[in-house]
Amino acid sequence: MPPAGIVQKPNLNPVFSLWELKSPVIQGGFCRIRSRRTTTSPVVLSSSSLRVRSSSSLAQPYLRYAVLGAGFAGLSVAYHLLQHSPRGLRLCIDIYDEVGIGGGASGVSGGLLHPYSPKAKLLWRGAECWKECLNLLSIAEAVVASRDSTLGTKEFDRKFDRFIVRRRGILRPAMNMKNFSVLNDNAQNCLSSCRIESIDKNAAQNLVPNLSIPFNSAFFMPEAVNVHPQRYLQALFLACKNQVKKMSTLGFGEKELYLHKKSVNKLFDLAGEYDAVIICLGAKVDMLPELSGRLPLRTCRGVIAHLQLPDDRGEEYPDHSPSILSDAWLAVQGPRNLYMGATWEWKSRNYSPEVSAEEASKAFHELLPKVSTVYPCIKDWAFSGAKAGLRAMPPLTPNGSLPLLGCVDDFVGGNNTCKYWLFGGLGSRGLLYHGLLGKLMAQAVLSCDEKLIPSELISWKKIKQ
CATH class of the missing domain: 3.30.9.10 (D-Amino Acid Oxidase, subunit A, domain 2)
Structure with missing residues (x-):
């Protein structure tokens, strides 16, 4: 079974300052806030929280984001918020997930990754999605290979003693004449970075001994991979932690990252605490009263x-x-x-x-x-x-079944000093889509500009329930 979630070591002196947030203003193309420090009592962080601080001035502008969900969508957004935040920006990201890293559907997905639909047609922005996903996979593998982690060596090795990405390709036997014809036609227009090769029965059985080939032909994707979702998500979280430490050390502004093993029952509970809330809860989004029954999922x-x-x-x-x-x-x-x-x-x-x-x-x-x-x-x-x-x-569109992205302030209403964003409906292709869409979402949130998200991903709001 996949390994359990990562348990963080407690901070020996876990004290931080809360901030009274004022109305947002735009500075240099990024959404910034005016804030003033307030005196508070010490707050004890749970053992599932991480805090990395730098010596940057407390007088600098400060942004606080809440990411709801620690699956493919949530961790991709968190990573890209850190990656694309401007130099000097003081940023705090709180990730909320009641189970922990990969505790939802992302953590139990099959992990078979390729950029094609069941009919072997290239999916929406398949080449970009494929590239961005492979990039995040490489980042996750690199952090494990480097052992650059705050975890103890024995604990680290125990969690990552097997593969994150298995690179042996994926084989698709043709099941009938119609299936063969569709696969064969699309094999002629595949990506060079993820080829589809038509092979005969003997070649297929050389790849997988004792394989039965009902229609005597098969299609092999040698660059396709098998990802272990739990190990990958935990490694991506480690990459986020290391990025916080690196950016703060190099003077890129104070960055903080927290993992809270708790659920958020109402979006309004977060009003006044954050500049933006990014909702990445998958099917559990319907448990939020502000959005329940209002999304086409x-x-x-x-x-x-x-x-x-x-x-x-x-x-x-x-x-x-x-x-x-x-x-x-x-x-x-x-x-x-x-x-x-x-x-x-x-x-x-x-x-x-x-x-x-x-x-x-x-x-x-x-x-x-x-x-x-x-x-x-x-x-x-x-x-x-x-x-x-x-x-x-997600619903079917002319571009296929696409995830739902965009600002949902109109759905939520209430306190307009906090912007609410949705990244949901990844369906069965979350692994492929999460890299590119997490990047686009992070850029939109940092800039407070929904127009940075492709129109086909926000068109669902025109037909909202």
Whole structure:
């Protein structure tokens, strides 16, 4: 199972100052505030909080942002807020998530990453999304490789003793003539950075021994990858922490980053504390009374089964072999560990990652026939558990099913000294979209300018419920 969330070491002298926020003003293209320091009693930070300070002057302008959610969207926004904040800007980011890093649907996703739709067509801004996502993956891997972390060495090694990104490609067997024709046509117009290669049955079986090829052809994406979402998100959080430390040390203005393992029940509870609140809660956005029932999102619960090869079985999944994408998918975790997914339960309201025995059995018997059609050896593997996530699925547009971004002050109302932003509806493609869209959202928030977000991502507000 994916590792548990990161636990931060408590600050030995955890005292910080609160600020009385006044109306925002624009300075140098970035949203700044006028503030004055107030005297407060010491505030004790929880063990899940991080604080890094520099010796910059307390008289400088100060921005406070709240990011709700610590999944793909929330951590991408947090990273890019730090990355794109101007030199000298004093910035504090509070991340709120009641479970912690990757505690929602992001942390239980399959992690099969490529820039194509099920019909192999390039997704909206697929090349840019692919590039930005690979960049964040590289950043996460680099921070682990460097061991540049505030965690103890033993704890760090225990959390990241296996892969974050598995680079073995993804294989898609053709299931019928129509499927073959669609995949073959689009293979001719694929990205050079993520090729789609048409291969025959023998070549496919060289990649995955004992593979069954129903239509004698398959399509291989050698540059596609398999990401372990929990390890990736925890490593990206470490990259945010290290960025705070580095920027503060180099004199880029005082930067602070906090992780609060608590939920926010009402947006109005944050009014007066922050210059901006960025809502990245996925399906849980509907639990906020200010937005409940007002967003064009559908919920879908997906169950993923974890399979292990019994000790008395010798047919391990070869280390060089790609993951498999078909009517169901196999995400390879190791020679004797696989994830199989995923089910689709529309309109579910079950937010729990826990899976009952009945739900697990139903999911297993639904997925196994689909996978065994292309990988018969899966019948020798043993079920060892299941996990689930509730995804927020966006509406269909002429550009495909695109996430929802934009300023939602009109929805929330109330205190206009705080701007409210939404980054939601990532659906089943959150891993691909989160890098580019997190960057665009951060730039819009820092500049207080929704026009920096592509119009197709904010058009949903014209048909809001």
